[in-house]
Amino acid sequence: xxxxxxxxxxxxxxxxxxxxxxxxxxxxxxxxxxxxxxxxxxxxxxxxxxxxxxxxxxxxxxxxxxxxxxxxxxxxxxxx
Numbered sequence: 001x002x003x004x005x006x007x008x009x010x011x012x013x014x015x016x017x018x019x020x021x022x023x024x025x026x027x028x029x030x031x032x033x034x035x036x037x038x039x040x041x042x043x044x045x046x047x048x049x050x051x052x053x054x055x056x057x058x059x060x061x062x063x064x065x066x067x068x069x070x071x072x073x074x075x076x077x078x079x080x
């Protein structure tokens with residue numbers, strides 16, 4: 001029982017150490033250089049936001065009828 005209390009205390013202390021401040025570069029460091037075609041240097045929040053191409057939306061197109069597949073020259077049978 002004492003072990004569970006100690007483990008819970010440890011987990012709570014670890015959960016409380018998260019920082020909620022805005023991100024900024026380390027001392028002596030700067031943000032990455034501005035991309036050539038950009039009008040301004042991106043902020044840390046913009047750098048951490050994934051671009052749409054990194055997280056494409058899922059296509060839920062239902063196959064309504066059977067379709068013949070094109071010949072695939074790389075679709076080889078397993079060896080042996």
